[in-house]
Amino acid sequence: MLLAAGVAGLVVAMTMMIWRAIVGPSQYDRMLAANSLGTKIVLLIAVIGYLSGRPAFLDIAIVYALINFVTTIALMKFFRYRTLSRPLGPEAKDG
Amino acid sequence: MSEIALQVNFGLNIALLLMLVAIGLAIARTRSLLAAILLMGMYSLASAVWLIVMDAADVAFTEAVVGAGISTVVLLGAILLVRAGPVRHNWRMTIAPAVLVLGVGGLLVYAVTGLPEFGDPASPTNAHVGRSYLIQTSDEIGVPNVVTAVLASYRGFDTLGETVVVFAAGIGVALMLGFGPRSNLPRAPAATGDHHVVLRVTAKLLIPLIALFAFYVQFHGDLGAGGGFQAGVILAVAPILHALVFGLRGTIAALPVRAVRSVATMGVLLYSGVGVVCMINGGGFLDYDYLFPPSVEAMIPPGLMGEPYHAHHWGQHFGIFFIELGVLLTVAATMVTIFYGFAGRAAEEPGAST
Structure with missing residues (x-):
């Protein structure tokens, strides 16, 4: 019952994230919503795994947690530098 | 449930x-x-x-x-x-x-x-060939994950086709965008200062973990969810994260374009090589039961994997192992090649999107 309530709460939170991502208004809102949705989904997968007696689903949750981090870095780098290839750090003089 | x-x-x-x-x-x-x-x-x-x-x-x-x-x-x-x-x-x-x-x-x-109704046992997907796969996998293949058995053994030829498709897609992207960066990549700034120090440390911590997890997914694929395709993509995420945080120049110094390209080829070669070995030993293409001649199979110690009294299909086990390794190599190298192509071109024409 507790797990079912957890699922319901996560679904409500996911709906709010998706609403924010669709409405915007700025791209930063959308990025934050996408990142936060990823976190909710990691939790949701874990809860589903225990609810349906398949703890092996945690593997997929771990993949999400790792991949979501990389995606967020790629997006922030896109906003900040407009290229994927330059190293992070202060603006270098060469090009 | x-x-x-x-x-x-x-x-x-x-x-x-x-x-x-x-x-x-x-x-x-x-x-x-x-x-x-x-x-x-x-x-x-x-x-x-x-x-x-x-x-x-x-x-x-x-x-x-x-x-x-x-x-x-x-x-x-x-x-x-x-x-x-x-x-x-x-x-x-x-x-x-x-x-x-x-x-x-x-x-x-x-x-x-x-x-048909959702979950209908009489529907065509559940009744004919899918049912016989479920019944026969433990006898014929001997791996717990039926998905892996179907993907790697029963339908090994289809999966070879998919691997070649991934490889061909990588070649296609590389022909348009280049196998790697064409020209001057931005250097790492001389003094990084305190900028993004948290990101650097986190990335250094995560890159080996991501690679380790990819190998877990790879070698655990015949027991649980996962396999060569998933592991290949996860493995490719590790150099991509490195390139995002430390710059493409450093990543290419560690993983040269030429090496990545040859690894992609070697994966397809390994996969089809397993099939050819099966043919040489008297079976069909990718018929793993013929992977080892009986004299070699007799030399494998009975307790190598799992319980010694359980009937093992060494050909199936090793065949699936090798072809999944081939899939891993091809998929990971192709993804990295595609990323090199896109990221390297963007460096060539800075500000092209604005």
Whole structure:
């Protein structure tokens, strides 16, 4: 019952994230919503795994947690530098 | 599954499908490419959870790593390369496509009424070949994960085709964008200062973990969800994260373009090589029962894997192991090549998107 309530709460939170991502208004809102949705989904997968007696689903949750981090870095780098290839750090003089 | 779990699953199916519809409509409506990419990433996330609710763990794994991870990064690289903005449409031009889409969509909805019931044991997917796979896998192949048995052994030839398709896609991207960066990559700044020190440390911590997890997914693939395709993409994420944080120049110094290219080829070669060895030993192409001649198979100690008294199919075990390794090499190297192509080109023409 507790797990079912957890699922319901996560679904409500996911709906709010998706609403924010669709409405915007700025791209930063959308990025934050996408990142936060990823976190909710990691939790949701874990809860589903225990609810349906398949703890092996945690593997997929771990993949999400790792991949979501990389995606967020790629997006922030896109906003900040407009290229994927330059190293992070202060603006270098060469090009 | 308990009663409450079934009810939760039913509710989740409805909630997730509604979310997918909402995100899909938003993708169609938005005029910003970046917003579309973000929403597509969210669509992948939601659809992967839906696949998990449907108990298709292997597919959900693939959707998670490809849809939510790699494709977002590659699409970001793509919009850096194109000079695209919203186009003002004349509504008359949209009539014919709209009629076509509504017609095809209506036909599909009509076709849904002819589908068998959800979970119907008598439906064609559950009755004939799928059923015999489920019954025979433990006797003929001996791996716990039936998905891996079907993918790697029963349908090994199809999977070889898929691996070659991935390889060909990588070649196609490389022919358009180059196998790697063409010209001057930005150097690492001389003094990094305190900028992004948290990111650097986290990335250094995560890159080996991601690679380790990829190998776990690879070697655990015949026991649980996962396999060569998923592991290959996860493995490719590690150098991509390195390139994002420490710059493409450093990544290419560690993983040279030429090496990545040859690894992609070696994967396909390893896969088809296993098939040829089976043919030489008297079986069909990719018939792993003939992977080892009986004299070699007799030399394998009985307690090498699992319980010694259980009947083992060493040919099947090692055949699946080697072809999954080939898939891993090809997929990982192809993904890295694609990333090199996109990221390297963006470095060549800075500010092309603005």
